[in-house]
Amino acid sequence: MHNGSTMRLWPEGWLTDHGTEGEAFLSGKANIMELLTLKGGWGRNRRFEIKDGHVRINRNGQDPETSLTIKDGQIVEIQDIEHPAQNRSARIVTTKAWDESKRMKTDAVRTIQRYDTYSNLPSEGAFYEVAGLRIGKHKGVLLQIAKRARFIREEFVYDNGQQAYAWTPYRKGFRVYRPNGKPWMQVTAKVRRPWKRAQNLLQKVQATLASIAGDEYRWSDEPDYEIGLFDEQGRQYGYGKIENHQRVGVWRQGKVKHYFMMGLPVSKELFYAGPDELDPREVLKTENTQLRAALMKKIGPERLLKKLPFTACDADGENQLLKADVSKIFTLNDEAMEQVRATNRLDEQIAIAVLKCPSTGQLYYLRVPPRLNKVEHARQWLCGIDIEGVEEEYIRDRWMMPADAGQRELSPSEQEAMKNEIARSKQQEKLEFVTEA
Amino acid sequence: MKAYRHGEMVLIPVPESLENEWQDLYEQAGQKMKSPRVIAEGEITGHKHELVGGQVDATTLNEDSAMAKGTKTSGYVSRRSLLRALGIGAIAGPVVLLKVAQAAALRHPEHNALPIPAGRYVAYAQREYDETMARRVVD
Numbered sequence: 001m002h003n004g005s006t007m008r009l010w011p012e013g014w015l016t017d018h019g020t021e022g023e024a025f026l027s028g029k030a031n032i033m034e035l036l037t038l039k040g041g042w043g044r045n046r047r048f049e050i051k052d053g054h055v056r057i058n059r060n061g062q063d064p065e066t067s068l069t070i071k072d073g074q075i076v077e078i079q080d081i082e083h084p085a086q087n088r089s090a091r092i093v094t095t096k097a098w099d100e101s102k103r104m105k106t107d108a109v110r111t112i113q114r115y116d117t118y119s120n121l122p123s124e125g126a127f128y129e130v131a132g133l134r135i136g137k138h139k140g141v142l143l144q145i146a147k148r149a150r151f152i153r154e155e156f157v158y159d160n161g162q163q164a165y166a167w168t169p170y171r172k173g174f175r176v177y178r179p180n181g182k183p184w185m186q187v188t189a190k191v192r193r194p195w196k197r198a199q200n201l202l203q204k205v206q207a208t209l210a211s212i213a214g215d216e217y218r219w220s221d222e223p224d225y226e227i228g229l230f231d232e233q234g235r236q237y238g239y240g241k242i243e244n245h246q247r248v249g250v251w252r253q254g255k256v257k258h259y260f261m262m263g264l265p266v267s268k269e270l271f272y273a274g275p276d277e278l279d280p281r282e283v284l285k286t287e288n289t290q291l292r293a294a295l296m297k298k299i300g301p302e303r304l305l306k307k308l309p310f311t312a313c314d315a316d317g318e319n320q321l322l323k324a325d326v327s328k329i330f331t332l333n334d335e336a337m338e339q340v341r342a343t344n345r346l347d348e349q350i351a352i353a354v355l356k357c358p359s360t361g362q363l364y365y366l367r368v369p370p371r372l373n374k375v376e377h378a379r380q381w382l383c384g385i386d387i388e389g390v391e392e393e394y395i396r397d398r399w400m401m402p403a404d405a406g407q408r409e410l411s412p413s414e415q416e417a418m419k420n421e422i423a424r425s426k427q428q429e430k431l432e433f434v435t436e437a
Numbered sequence: 438m439k440a441y442r443h444g445e446m447v448l449i450p451v452p453e454s455l456e457n458e459w460q461d462l463y464e465q466a467g468q469k470m471k472s473p474r475v476i477a478e479g480e481i482t483g484h485k486h487e488l489v490g491g492q493v494d495a496t497t498l499n500e501d502s503a504m505a506k507g508t509k510t511s512g513y514v515s516r517r518s519l520l521r522a523l524g525i526g527a528i529a530g531p532v533v534l535l536k537v538a539q540a541a542a543l544r545h546p547e548h549n550a551l552p553i554p555a556g557r558y559v560a561y562a563q564r565e566y567d568e569t570m571a572r573r574v575v576d
Binding site: 244287288291358359360368383429431 | 524
């Protein structure tokens, strides 16, 4: 038992960073702290019981890099120091917190975690503190703060004492300020909870300031919000808009502009193309469904029905099943028409299911077999169910088609076969969507 | 038959009666995925349908003809036969065999998160009709 003393547990140079040669394993056990090495080398499986005191873990035999404070057998504070590499260009260090490792370019980073017991947050004050981080060129300290042993706030404070941002769970909107107190960035929605992802919020701020239309554009779970960037004089120099969870409109940062339609980056020409400049036939041929939906949205359902002779043969709320004769939609040569006849046995129609996405509220235009008669059947088919083999109406249609063409009745054996197929189809299940998003 | 839909992705829970076939395909024919938590990725945006939390593993059957030898049943089991047994028709594109050991959430930047309970699943993208064949829906 080592009480109230500072001790070195391993010989110099033995324990290297995060388990490349060895690893410290910490566990609280009945009021006694244990340190146990898991991998080979000196000290393997040796246990050191410490009730009160400090433990310093040397990784490279140089500076103390991890310091543990133990009280009544529980760790109450962990302090980690990540040192910069000797070579300036290689100053990328990995910081580890809450099971998440993030690589970031920075100077030495000091991380302090505090607990009342090994697993509980302190009742008041900063329980997680990282010094040496930056927003732009400005250094500061990241703090996660608890009240009544619950996480209530995350802050970034510049070294001059000015607060860059403060995140709280219920605050609508999020603002980042410059070191001189002027606004730098604004998000007009409740920003996602950064809890257990320390530095994630800061990295998002850094990424958005570097490129507003970059991969870190998604700030909130709310469907609609805006992001603004402001210069030293408080003038807006960057802007982006989210609608139905998707990027829309012109996203700009200085002179750089990005154009979005239903979340898709598109060219300036396509973005500004008027609805009458778009040919719905060409749009229907667009293979990417998202782009097809975005262009169709521009054309609009009314203009589509005006330009092409589609008729709605079934509707379920905003979902519709549209049909039209292929010959009236596409100009096909005889050979192509033959091919259509060969594959579409019932007729030469084109069928499109217009379905609303439950998450984004956008309408998608998806082609389905022209034999289908109902929106629900189209949904089932799109999800993989060969509905023509499950629903009685299609089985009857198929059996009756040759008979109708020849103006004759089904023979008794054909009728029997049809009945058997219908009976078999009753055992086949359709999809029942538990949840959709 | 119960199903989950997340954007263009469909997830079908595999019933107990088909677990052996699923397991044989998973172990023998399934190809390793770059990230088993990412079951699909947007063609233009790169947005991922990604499982977050829980305990998840997956392999993928890229070919319709993917086949495995039955370990607890006689003969062979194929991707086609497993889908047929589930009542699913021809699917274009890969079919992911997803093992959720501990409940996870399926996320995508544009869709609401979908809780996925523990179990075995087949996951695939919706299909779309074109004159000659069904093709995979791409976003």
